Amino acid sequence: MTDNNRLQSLAADHLEHFDFDFGESGMMILISDTAPPKVKDMVKSVCGSCNQDSLVQIYEALNAVVESDNPDCCEIDEKVCGTDVYCQLIKYLKKR
Numbered sequence: 001m002t003d004n005n006r007l008q009s010l011a012a013d014h015l016e017h018f019d020f021d022f023g024e025s026g027m028m029i030l031i032s033d034t035a036p037p038k039v040k041d042m043v044k045s046v047c048g049s050c051n052q053d054s055l056v057q058i059y060e061a062l063n064a065v066v067e068s069d070n071p072d073c074c075e076i077d078e079k080v081c082g083t084d085v086y087c088q089l090i091k092y093l094k095k096r
Contacts, residue, residue, distance in 0.1 A: 003094075004071055010093045011065035014039055018059055029055040046088045057081040061089045 017035035021028045029052070031039055040050055047054035060081040068074030076086045 004069070007071045007090070007093050008066050008068075010096055011062045011071075014042060015059070015062045015066065018055070018062075028052060029059050031055065042089075042092060046092050047085060057085045058089065061086045065089070065093070 017032045017039045019030045019032045021030055031043070031050070043050050043054055043058050046058060057080065060077060064074050064076050064081070064086065065071040071090060076083060
């Protein structure tokens with residue numbers, strides 16, 4: 001398995017544990033109640049907290065990794081996820 005495929009597989013494994021809540025105040029991204037602790041640990045390690053802003057950024061970054069031909073240099077919507085968060089996520093995944 002190439003390094004890119006391994007990163008994409010890890011990102012996809014983490015994405016499986018994100019849920020959406022469509023409440024009265026709009027859509028929110030949540031970590032599933034059944035998610036292993038490693039998912040929340042990843043968010044905290046990369047973003048410093050598990051608040052809604054962090055979850056949105058991580059969700060966007062994980063999707064970008066999964067959809068990219070080359071996760072090391074893919075386009076990311078900086079209005080949703082800063083490049084610093086994306087780079088931290090790539091470093092985190094590469095250590096796994």
